[in-house]
Amino acid sequence: MRSSSTAGAAADSAVAPAVEMQGITKGFGRVVACDRVELSVGRGEIHGLLGQNGAGKSTLMKILLGLVMPDAGRILVNGNPTAITDPLIAAKAGIAMVHQHFSLVPALRVWENVTLGERGRVDREQARRLVREVGERYGLEVDPDTKVADLSTGQRQRVEIIKCLRRDPALLILDEPTSMLTLAESRELFTVLRRAVQDEDKTIILISHKLDEIVHATDRVTIMRGGAVVARRETAQTDVRELAREMVGRELSKWTAATAVGTMDALVTPAAASSSSEGEVRLRITDAHANAPDGRPLLRGLSLEVRAGEILGLAGVEGNGQTAVGDLLSSLLELDRGSVEVCGGAVSAGRPGAMHAAGVGVVPEDRHVSGCVLDMSVAENLVLADLGQVSGRGFVSPRRLRAHAERLIGEFDIAVPSPDTPMRLLSGGNQQKVVLARELAAQPKVLVVAQPTRGLDVGAIEYLTERVYRAAENGIAVLLISTELEEILTLAHRVAVIHRGAVIGEMSRADVDVERLGLMMGGQAA
Numbered sequence: 001m002r003s004s005s006t007a008g009a010a011a012d013s014a015v016a017p018a019v020e021m022q023g024i025t026k027g028f029g030r031v032v033a034c035d036r037v038e039l040s041v042g043r044g045e046i047h048g049l050l051g052q053n054g055a056g057k058s059t060l061m062k063i064l065l066g067l068v069m070p071d072a073g074r075i076l077v078n079g080n081p082t083a084i085t086d087p088l089i090a091a092k093a094g095i096a097m098v099h100q101h102f103s104l105v106p107a108l109r110v111w112e113n114v115t116l117g118e119r120g121r122v123d124r125e126q127a128r129r130l131v132r133e134v135g136e137r138y139g140l141e142v143d144p145d146t147k148v149a150d151l152s153t154g155q156r157q158r159v160e161i162i163k164c165l166r167r168d169p170a171l172l173i174l175d176e177p178t179s180m181l182t183l184a185e186s187r188e189l190f191t192v193l194r195r196a197v198q199d200e201d202k203t204i205i206l207i208s209h210k211l212d213e214i215v216h217a218t219d220r221v222t223i224m225r226g227g228a229v230v231a232r233r234e235t236a237q238t239d240v241r242e243l244a245r246e247m248v249g250r251e252l253s254k255w256t257a258a259t260a261v262g263t264m265d266a267l268v269t270p271a272a273a274s275s276s277s278e279g280e281v282r283l284r285i286t287d288a289h290a291n292a293p294d295g296r297p298l299l300r301g302l303s304l305e306v307r308a309g310e311i312l313g314l315a316g317v318e319g320n321g322q323t324a325v326g327d328l329l330s331s332l333l334e335l336d337r338g339s340v341e342v343c344g345g346a347v348s349a350g351r352p353g354a355m356h357a358a359g360v361g362v363v364p365e366d367r368h369v370s371g372c373v374l375d376m377s378v379a380e381n382l383v384l385a386d387l388g389q390v391s392g393r394g395f396v397s398p399r400r401l402r403a404h405a406e407r408l409i410g411e412f413d414i415a416v417p418s419p420d421t422p423m424r425l426l427s428g429g430n431q432q433k434v435v436l437a438r439e440l441a442a443q444p445k446v447l448v449v450a451q452p453t454r455g456l457d458v459g460a461i462e463y464l465t466e467r468v469y470r471a472a473e474n475g476i477a478v479l480l481i482s483t484e485l486e487e488i489l490t491l492a493h494r495v496a497v498i499h500r501g502a503v504i505g506e507m508s509r510a511d512v513d514v515e516r517l518g519l520m521m522g523g524q525a526a
Contacts, residue, residue, distance in 0.1 A: 016079025018043040018171055018203040019064065019095070024073035026059055033059040034070070035227040041171070043078075044197055046204045048214040048235065050247055051224035052457035053427035054415075057207055060224075061173055065097055066090045094170030098161050098177055100455055106149035113148055114163050134162050138196070139188040150294075152319030161189075173205045176455055178213065190217045209457050211240040223247060248459045279308030280343075282477035283329075283360070283446045288338035288349075290324060298324035298333070300501035306446065306477040311468070313492030314481045314503075317521055321501035322481050323365065326450040329479070330362045330370065331355045343445055356385055361439030363432070365450035365481070371435040372423050379405035379419035382438050412437040413463065429460025436467060447471055450481040465491060485517070499523045 021039040025032070034056045041047045051057045062068040064075065066084040075082050077093045084090050104113050111127040131144035140158040148156060161177060178186035194217070196202045208214055214221060215235060223231040223246045231246045283306040290299040299321055306312045316322060327333040328340065334350030341347065342358040355362070364370045372381045382405050383390050390400040405419035414433045416426060423431060432452065439447060449468055453461040469491060472478045482488050488495055489512060496506040497520040505520050507513075 016043075016076070017041055018078060020076040020079075021060065021064065022074050022076070024060060024063060024075075025071050026063060026068060027071060032227050034063070036073070037224070037227075037229055039222055039229070041203055041205060042220070043203055044201050045219040046193065046197055046206055046217055048218035048221035049205055049207045049224070050211070050214065050221060050243060052247055052459050053429050055224040055247075055457075056227040057224055058175075061097065061175070061205070061207070064090065064095060064173070091167070091169075095173070096164045096167055096169035096171070097173035098164045098175060100176040102156055102160060104148045104156060104159060107147065109145055109147055110142055110151075110159055111144040113159055114144075114166060130166055131162060134166050138162075138165055138192045140165075154318040169202075171203045171205070173207070175207045176209065177206070178208070178210065186213070193217075209455070209461070211243045211458070214243065215240055225249060244458050247457070248462075279310060279475070279477070281305050282308050282343055283479065284339075284341040285325075285328070286339050286341075288328065288340070289336045290328065290333055290338075291336060298501055299328070299335075299338075301338070302498070302502050304479075304496055304503050304506075306479050308445075308477050309472055309475050310493045311472045311478040311480050311491050313488030313495045314479060314498055315485060315488050315495055315517065315521060316483070316498035318483050320498050322450065322483070322498060324501065325479075325498070326362065326364055326448060326481060329355055329360055329446075329448045330364065332370075356442070359445035361385075361442055361444035361447045363435050363439055363447070363449040363452055365454070367428075367431055367435050372431060374424035375422060377420045377422060378409070378414070378416050378426070378434055381423050381434050382408050382419075382441070385438055385442060408437040408441055412467075427460075429456045429463070432456060432460065432464060436464065440467075440471060444476060446477045446479065448479045448481065451483065452480070453482075453484070453487060485514075489514075497521055 017040045019039075019041050021037060024034050024037040024039070026034040037056065037060055039049075039060065049057055049061075059068060063070050064084065066086045066089055069085065075084055077095075082089075082093055084093065084095075105116065108116070111124065111131050114131055115122045115127045128144040131142070135141040135158070138161070140162055142151070142155055142158050142162070148159065151159070157177070164172065178189060190213075193204060197204060206214065206218055215238070218235045221233045221235055221238065221243065222229055223233070223243065225247065233243070286303050288299045288302040289297075291297055302321065302325065304312065304314070314322065314325065324333060328335070328349055331350060331352055331354050339346055340349050340355075342355070342360060345358065347358045348354045368374065373384070379401050383401065387396060390396055390404050392400075402419055408414070409416060409419060412433050414437065415430050423434065426434070436452075447468075452464050452468065456464065465487070468478060468480065472493075480488060480492055489509070492509055494506055494508050495512060495517065496503045497517065498504070499521065500523070504523070507517070
């Protein structure tokens, strides 16, 4: 029989939070990333963690995972003080995290990626079966034998989540888990996660910039700003606008609210929506056909036009040819048939630099892969597309390079200590500002922005959407490629739907029927 003290300890443990972080402080030089942070996450709840890029969320979670050691404070797991000095200790404590940026090896198959790092001999059949079982259990089905290189971005996100869930963690940290999933996939994921919380007593910390998602998926929310906790809310007693206000410390501009908070309720029609049909056609793609190196069709007769001063939103479910359109307009994809015209002149698809020379600027969907060079400085990234503006007699002028960078850093409000700072040290929002600044500085005739706000906080989203809108007001033809319907319906003057590599219908913003738009995205022609 247990003693009364033992029984009392067991009772205390039974009601203890799944994890408590008390007085967590961490500084990097003069920058205080976490300032006496208090975080308590109850067992069997989904807890939202909010904050702009640089608010301290990532540092706090790295401390919980044993990737960073705090300067002060302590961690309690199930009521027990726990020194988490490395990721192995975190794993033994039942803590796991799905990171926002992929850590997959494209040349390996799904099952190989999921078991990567396992000690001893790996049983292939057991690994393949595990991928299928976890996928079915959580609604994240993916073929275990497919190479990751052949998966869409959304499918790769599924693999990352499966890698984490296969270890059956007690506390699961999800960093922007739906940033690359469709709306239907996101809803299914949260339905399954809620079931896991209720039936399996799991605990989830959800980091997301989609505030509507936070409101619908979480039980409680902790909000950070400037390295400190500024608010705690019971989710049922708050709304997206209050959360956005707490995150940025002010009210968001009304017309960008829908994009920033991720809710259809805040949608407004752009002020210039009726003035976009009169401009000249700046970009015309006609009957474009293209295949992948392995023969898979990427574009199947895609045709579209974008006029000066308008934003054409290209909507569609992830994996229906959006990436191929971006590659085509970045001179990275050759056409088997069809044509591209910029300002009435034909442009050779696939010829390096041809689109840029014709006046096409591109903000790619993955800034880390094709938008910037992380190990180069901010100043160098700002001139990647055209060294001529800072060169003379075949040599780059350090003085002109720095002056050019300082001008754009000021004009685009890029938060960076120095033009010489490596790109990898910037937040996601500031990296995206660098890419946008470089493309707009070239004074393009056409601007292509693909998934421009993916993974950004509400402040950065507000800034980027306003810049894109202003570009159209200044006469640039803007092609907005996005899987975020709220983003398209907030910004676009016209909406075209892409399905299986072709545009199957379009409508003006004023005539948009959201239900009909959803059917078109599913493949039903207008």
